[in-house]
Amino acid sequence: MGSxxxxxxxxxxxxxxxxxxxxxxxxxxGDCDLKFINHLVNTGYYEEALYLLNLPCCSSxxxxxxxxxxxxxxxxxLKRLSPSSESLIKVSPASEFYLxxxxxxxxxxxxxxxxxxxxxxxxxxDLKSENELSLKSFELAGISLIRGDSAxxxxxxxxxxxxxxEVAESSDNIQKISWDLKNHKKKSPAIAGVLSGxxxxxxxxxxxxxxxxxxAFIATTGLGLVTWENYRKRGLPNFxxxxxxxxxxxxxxxxxxxxxxxxxxxxxxxxxxVKNSILFNLHIPLRNTFDK
Numbered sequence: 001m002g003s004x005x006x007x008x009x010x011x012x013x014x015x016x017x018x019x020x021x022x023x024x025x026x027x028x029x030g031d032c033d034l035k036f037i038n039h040l041v042n043t044g045y046y047e048e049a050l051y052l053l054n055l056p057c058c059s060s061x062x063x064x065x066x067x068x069x070x071x072x073x074x075x076x077x078l079k080r081l082s083p084s085s086e087s088l089i090k091v092s093p094a095s096e097f098y099l100x101x102x103x104x105x106x107x108x109x110x111x112x113x114x115x116x117x118x119x120x121x122x123x124x125x126d127l128k129s130e131n132e133l134s135l136k137s138f139e140l141a142g143i144s145l146i147r148g149d150s151a152x153x154x155x156x157x158x159x160x161x162x163x164x165x166e167v168a169e170s171s172d173n174i175q176k177i178s179w180d181l182k183n184h185k186k187k188s189p190a191i192a193g194v195l196s197g198x199x200x201x202x203x204x205x206x207x208x209x210x211x212x213x214x215x216a217f218i219a220t221t222g223l224g225l226v227t228w229e230n231y232r233k234r235g236l237p238n239f240x241x242x243x244x245x246x247x248x249x250x251x252x253x254x255x256x257x258x259x260x261x262x263x264x265x266x267x268x269x270x271x272x273x274v275k276n277s278i279l280f281n282l283h284i285p286l287r288n289t290f291d292k
Contacts, residue, residue: 032058034066046074065095072101081108085117093126100290103139107286110143111279118143134161135285142174142282145181146275153178166288170281177277186267192259200252203259207266216255223248 037058040049052058053071072087085108091101102125109118122140127133137159144152157178162171187207196203201217204210227248230241 069097167285189260189263192263196256196259220251
């Protein structure tokens with residue numbers, strides 16, 4: 001309860017301060033205090049910084065590189081990646097934040113699956129130094145790998161100077177991910193379903209779930225045997241035969257369906273894990289380069 005009260009009091013004080021600040025800004029001939037906003041961003045008050053950046057005094061100078069950078073970086077820090085990119089790509093080459101803004105804009109687009117936009121942003125960055133060109137090639141290689149473009153990945157990866165501190169470790173990690181993708185034996189939902197239809201549980205064995213496969217085999221086969229025994233002794237119209245037969249049919253179909261779904265889930269999880277690993281390694285060189 002004490003910590004909640006402290007947070008509430010702190011939020012209230014900030015709100016009061018910002019309300020007075022907004023009045024002060026509006027009375028100050030439209031002057032936008034970027035130094036103060038930059039202080040808010042550097043100390044982690046992103047919502048408060050955005051509040052001030054959206055005031056008329058700052059909104060009226062949206063062509064200002066500092067405003068676009070501060071807004072984009074605040075949105076990035078709050079994980080609002082799409083609007084963050086929209087602000088960051090407005091930062092002009094004349095700004096000291098130009099490279100950082102455009103590289104992170106491309107990273108944002110990659111994170112939300114806008115791969116074409118990410119590659120377009122990177123391709124339009126004007127670079128000169130070897131470090132910058134290596135970083136660009138590294139980011140493009142990672143995006144190509146996420147997209148499944150192995151030829152594009154190889155082309156960009158060869159342009160990376162792996163001896164550079166900023167990309168050295170991450171380039172090794174990306175290469176390992178690439179090798180893992182090449183060696184990954186993708187499982188087929190159709191094969192899993194057919195196998196389960198022939199021998200209950202074999203589809204689960206196919207995807208490496210031996211315990212589930214054994215359980216499915218025992219349950220489905222057991223119900224099948226009980227159904228057959230009741231049919232042999234009591235005939236088809238008997239209630240027990242019908243009940244056990246229905247249970248067997250359900251188990252048989254569910255086993256096939258479950259095997260198909262299991263393959264789809266496993267492949268989806270694998271792709272998601274690969275993407276997250278690549279994104280993580282794409283992020284490290286950006287931090288190494290721009291957060292010195």
